[in-house]
Amino acid sequence: MSKVKQMESKSNKISQEHLEKIQDQQNKITQLLRQIGFIENEKHQLLHEYAGVLKEVEEFKPVLEKEYGAVNIDIGTGEYTAIEQEEKKD
Numbered sequence: 414m415s416k417v418k419q420m421e422s423k424s425n426k427i428s429q430e431h432l433e434k435i436q437d438q439q440n441k442i443t444q445l446l447r448q449i450g451f452i453e454n455e456k457h458q459l460l461h462e463y464a465g466v467l468k469e470v471e472e473f474k475p476v477l478e479k480e481y482g483a484v485n486i487d488i489g490t491g492e493y494t495a496i497e498q499e500e501k502k503d
Contacts, residue, residue: 427435477486484493 477484481493483496483498485496486493
């Protein structure tokens with residue numbers, strides 16, 4: 414009877430080759446998840462930086478409008494054209 418129990422416990426274990434493959438796959442998954450986390454962190458930082466630049470743009474618009482009025486600016490040449498205001502109809 415003890416011989417039967419020994420065989421049962423032996424058959425409940427996967428081969429070393431399969432175990433190593435599973436371990437390798439799990440290590441790759443862990444490594445990829447770490448890399449994804451790093452990239453997500455970088456993305457988060459870039460989004461904050463982007464929001465900061467947008468805030469600067471919005472804060473600078475009144476300065477330009479005070480100097481030049483309501484204009485469209487060609488950022489390649491610096492030339493601007495006035496924006497025609499529609500008259501309000503009552």
